[in-house]
Amino acid sequence: MVQDRIILKVENLSFKTGDHYILRNISFEMEQGSFVGIIGPNGAGKSTLVKAIVGDLEGYTGEITVNGRIGYLPQQEKIDREFPITVKEVAAMGLYPKRGLFKKYTREDWEQVKKTLKAVGIVHLENRKIGVLSGGEHQRLMLARALLMEPDLLILDEPEAGVDEMGKASFYELLEEFRNKQGISILMVSHDIGMVFDSCDKVMCLNKTLHCYRESADISPDEIRRIFSMDFDILIRGKRHYHKEHDKK
């Protein structure tokens, strides 16, 4: 059993396909109420690590202990725009773990759905079909669904994908609000390095192995460059400059 103040403990986690390691000997602990960002280049194993933690990966070795309930936002799924399901119905799926798949929703359930949609700022869209949502609205809906699971640990895999700069900023603010008000621990994979260093207490640099896992202020630009194997000098030049260059690509 892990200590109460540790929400997640990963010990010697490895995953390989054939002779090829995708994750090798990953060990770390995450404290309750903390906001941890996972960064690393494409193919570094970030999503694989998340999948192992949420119980969506078979065949790994090592030990994963979660001290509470997980709410999970996978990488943005492709939406079938024609699928006839409304925003509130998708959000209500977050209640399945608590209520069971085939139980009818009660009035209280729908009130809780409404309250959560309001908290994430999309209650005005509750009766819309999901196909008409923008990228940012869709992310908020996925967040509402995850929050309805009443998670102790919220895990997000690249929630910024397909969302504009303004949308990203308010989404991250929302996450911080939930962390501060409800004490939810957050583990987030992100390519938005500027935001990770601005918002997260601790940053995990992953590239098959765990290169570093420390307070964001204690990670040097040199370390980031080594891990990404490129001139990744956002920490020197600042976020705005980075986004300007990044968006040009």
Ligand SMILES: Nc1ncnc2c1ncn2[C@@H]1O[C@H](COP(=O)(O)OP(=O)(O)OP(=O)(O)O)[C@@H](O)[C@H]1O
């Ligand atoms: N089940 C699997 N079988 C074989 N290869 C896999 C499997 N799962 C992941 N991989 C490979 O493992 C590597 C890591 O994938 P993963 O999706 O975890 O990377 P990532 O860090 O999330 O990348 P990105 O930033 O591009 O999303 C990739 O090369 C991927 O092709």
